Amino acid sequence: MEEQHGGGPAHWWRYGPPGWGRPDGTEAHPARPPWRSTLLLTAFVLVGTTFSAHSQPDRVPLDGYARVLLLAASLPLLWRHRHPVAVAYGTAAAALAYLALGHPYGPVFLPVAVGCFSAVVAGHRRPAWTAVGLLWAGHLLVALWLYRWLPPAGDRRAGLGQEVVVATWVLAVAALAELARLRREQWARERADRAEAARRRADEERLRIARELHDVLAHSISVINVQASMGLALLDTDPEQARAALTTIKSASKEALGEVRQVLGTLRAPGAAPRAPAPGLDRLPELVQQAAAAGLTVETEGEPPRLPPGADLAAFRILQEALTNVVRHSGSRHARVRFEYGDGVLRLRIDDDGPATGADAGGSGNGLAGMRERAAALGGTIDAGPRPDGGFRVLAVLPSDLREDQ
Numbered sequence: 001m002e003e004q005h006g007g008g009p010a011h012w013w014r015y016g017p018p019g020w021g022r023p024d025g026t027e028a029h030p031a032r033p034p035w036r037s038t039l040l041l042t043a044f045v046l047v048g049t050t051f052s053a054h055s056q057p058d059r060v061p062l063d064g065y066a067r068v069l070l071l072a073a074s075l076p077l078l079w080r081h082r083h084p085v086a087v088a089y090g091t092a093a094a095a096l097a098y099l100a101l102g103h104p105y106g107p108v109f110l111p112v113a114v115g116c117f118s119a120v121v122a123g124h125r126r127p128a129w130t131a132v133g134l135l136w137a138g139h140l141l142v143a144l145w146l147y148r149w150l151p152p153a154g155d156r157r158a159g160l161g162q163e164v165v166v167a168t169w170v171l172a173v174a175a176l177a178e179l180a181r182l183r184r185e186q187w188a189r190e191r192a193d194r195a196e197a198a199r200r201r202a203d204e205e206r207l208r209i210a211r212e213l214h215d216v217l218a219h220s221i222s223v224i225n226v227q228a229s230m231g232l233a234l235l236d237t238d239p240e241q242a243r244a245a246l247t248t249i250k251s252a253s254k255e256a257l258g259e260v261r262q263v264l265g266t267l268r269a270p271g272a273a274p275r276a277p278a279p280g281l282d283r284l285p286e287l288v289q290q291a292a293a294a295g296l297t298v299e300t301e302g303e304p305p306r307l308p309p310g311a312d313l314a315a316f317r318i319l320q321e322a323l324t325n326v327v328r329h330s331g332s333r334h335a336r337v338r339f340e341y342g343d344g345v346l347r348l349r350i351d352d353d354g355p356a357t358g359a360d361a362g363g364s365g366n367g368l369a370g371m372r373e374r375a376a377a378l379g380g381t382i383d384a385g386p387r388p389d390g391g392f393r394v395l396a397v398l399p400s401d402l403r404e405d406q
Helices: 009-015 034-055 064-079 084-101 109-121 125-145 160-234 239-268 281-293 311-331 366-377
Strands: 297-301 334-342 345-352 383-386 392-397
Touching: 034 064, 034 109, 034 334, 064 084, 064 109, 084 109, 084 125, 109 125, 109 160, 125 160, 160 239, 160 311, 160 366, 239 281, 239 383, 281 297, 281 311, 311 334, 311 345, 311 392, 366 383, 366 392
Parallel strands: 297 334
Antiparallel strands: 334 345, 345 392, 383 392
16 A cells, blocks of 8 residues: 555655656656755754753854854755755855854764765765765864964864774765665665556557457457348348348457457456456357358367466467458468367467468568567567468467466
8 A cells, every 4th residue: 555655665765755766767856845854954953052051152143144154054955956066065164164263163074975965876976975075184184284374263183082082983974975875776776667567568458459359350350241242242132141141240340349448448447357258269159150150151170178367368369360360461262270178288270261362361561570569578479471282271280288277
């Protein structure tokens, strides 16, 4: 549930906080500046420095200029997402000016840490570390040499322990920022992988729907075309035959509309179970009858085996498309269908005697491509081409021992 609603610690750690990248891994800036976190941090810096000043009587007391510098170091964090480099340099410069004027130590380094952290996470590593390095070098220069001429009066040279503390702080900020940067890059890669997987699934679904619509409409419209031509030819001489042709047209169009509605229904209600079962080889007699209505005699040899739904649908659509191509592109009015099953493999062969009429008997459009895609999706093959003795042959080899979830 956390992943669906985009909340919760687990979702945050796995996918990244809001505003840290688009699904394709590109940078994304929040719509509004981070007012709340900036104001909280500014208040913490002001209050914390005030309390720290009580234990540092030898430093220059906090005055109006000191508080202005503290605000100058904290308030630029409002723009740390949009202008991370400028904010990193600005916070470091304000903190260095504050320390150079001899004011008390306190959480003045915190805005610098946040600014440089944001710059590193945004991919600006060199400017961030340059800003931190300049701050540390400036502090070192002030603490070891310029303290003679800078306030407070009578200040002494900084000891080694103080510089070790500052160096440790710099290293800690560097480690945390680099860890966050690596994690953000991982989030970006995961977002890009998920976006690519979603695009791939959408493309596969579009291809599947296109195949289904092509197979349904090509077969039914071929039957309707043949029957319409027959009805027109016999309308005056044999009204009864013309009436039978119109009846066949009505039946074929009704069936086509039903299957189209079933395909389109999966688009309207994604994830819902289909209202009608997918067609399979159990509808072979119906397919043979439709081919006969289109003037094609189909002779079958062998019994179609019981197959998992995916393989059953693929075998039915391949057989349907092959017979449709015979009707549309072959001069033969006779086709032979042979089923061979063994060793977990179904060999489905469709032959016609030709000759081709205006185009190859097997068709030249999306039909053969769709058959090959269906077979390849199951790990099978399609071999289609002219026979040595004339005519055309389609041979489908499909694994038939697939589990239903495959």
